[in-house]
Amino acid sequence: MNLPDFTLPERVARLGARLPQLPPTLLLTTSLNLALDRLLPREPLEPLIGKRLMIRVRDAGLSLRFTMGRRNFHPSFDPRTPDLCITARARDFLALMAREEDADTLFFSRRLIMEGETELGLLVKNTLDTVELPQFDLGKLAPAQAFQQLRQTLLKRSTGSADAGISASNPG
Structure with missing residues (x-):
C-alpha cells in the first residue's frame, strides 16, 4: 500500500501539544517492550540504557519522552534535553513502519531529523535496519x-x- 503524502492540519498539532503525552508514550513503550527479545534484539540496544530518548511527531504535536532501563522501556518525566530526539511527520513514521521508505532516504531529504548523540541515532537506525519486522499493512487500519x-x-x-x-x- 502506498501512503499518500499528507501532513496533519496545524490545529491537530496545537491540540496534540496541549493533551497529556503519557497515554501515547505508554503505547509506544509498551509496543517496544513487546518487541524486545521477539523482534528487537536487546544486546545491541544496551548503549541506550539510561539515555533520555524522545520521538517527536511534529504534525501531531506529540513529544514522547522515554528511556530504556536494564529490563525494559518506560516513560520519562525528565524535562532536560533528550540524549536523542527523532522528529518526523506522522506520515513519515508510518512509511518507516510500513517499510515504504527507509530512514536514510527520509534523513537525507530532511523529513527525518535526528538531534543529540549521533552514535545513538546510528545505533537505533542500524538496529532497525537489521531486524526482520513483520509487514505492517496500513490497509488493515x-x-x-x-x-x-x-x-x-x-x-x-x-x-x-x-x-x-x-x-x-x-x-x-
Missing part, C-alpha cells in the same frame, strides 16, 4: 477493514459459543 475484521471476529465467537452450548447441552 482503514475503517472498512477494521469493521470487517471486527465483524469476522464477532461471528467466530458467536458461532463458537453456539456450538459449545449445543455440545454441552446435548452430549451426543
Whole structure:
C-alpha cells in the first residue's frame, strides 16, 4: 500500500501539544517492550540504557519522552534535553513502519531529523535496519477493514459459543 503524502492540519498539532503525552508514550513503550527479545534484539540496544530518548511527531504535536532501563522501556518525566530526539511527520513514521521508505532516504531529504548523540541515532537506525519486522499493512487500519475484521471476529465467537452450548447441552 502506498501512503499518500499528507501532513496533519496545524490545529491537530496545537491540540496534540496541549493533551497529556503519557497515554501515547505508554503505547509506544509498551509496543517496544513487546518487541524486545521477539523482534528487537536487546544486546545491541544496551548503549541506550539510561539515555533520555524522545520521538517527536511534529504534525501531531506529540513529544514522547522515554528511556530504556536494564529490563525494559518506560516513560520519562525528565524535562532536560533528550540524549536523542527523532522528529518526523506522522506520515513519515508510518512509511518507516510500513517499510515504504527507509530512514536514510527520509534523513537525507530532511523529513527525518535526528538531534543529540549521533552514535545513538546510528545505533537505533542500524538496529532497525537489521531486524526482520513483520509487514505492517496500513490497509488493515482503514475503517472498512477494521469493521470487517471486527465483524469476522464477532461471528467466530458467536458461532463458537453456539456450538459449545449445543455440545454441552446435548452430549451426543
